[in-house]
Amino acid sequence: DAKTTQPTSMDCAEGRAANLPCNHSTISGNEYVYWYRQIHSQGPQYIIHGLKNNETNEMASLIITEDRKSSTLILPHATLRDTAVYYCIVFYNQGGKLIFGQGTELSVKP
């Protein structure tokens, strides 16, 4: 199974951009990259997903490298409420399962 690798934790200053990296070097051509986050004691929340092209929505931007082996989630102006665990997930359409890794614990500091 393809796996994702993320840093365990990151800090970001409030108001600055938070760039969260993810490696998925064994991703196959028709597998999507999804990002979810989990704020303490809440259910996971969908952020964004993409296949090949960069994507942007009201929450974040997703940059996927041309070889698709890594991606970066960008929160353009991080706020204290963005403090959460961020999960990068590769969707395996053969198995039909979203598999959550350990994620990156992002702390946004004043």
Added chain:
Amino acid sequence: DTAVSQTPKYLVTQMGNDKSIKCEQNLGHDTMYWYKQDSKKFLKIMFSYNNKELIINETVPNRFSPKSPDKAHLNLHINSLELGDSAVYFCASSRLSLAGGSTDTQYFGPGTRLTVL
């Protein structure tokens, strides 16, 4: 209006008891899921139902029995509770079926914290 709701939010019970957790979604989705998040915070899928039909069963002990009376509800019944069942259980739903090879956003409920004493 809450999109995916779960009851109860907290559940404390003794070993050996039988308990149920209820989940309802008002999004009109066809697929619902149960996930377990253990003390180490790993989030793992347990079951998935599409239009009341089981499509994913992740080698969960048969003490766990999901039941879907209709596509808006997916309840989780647990028999003979064990200490290791203590975790937070999340329900989720999506418009399409992941097991069918398509992709879709999953919407999660607030979780049920189960503590087995």
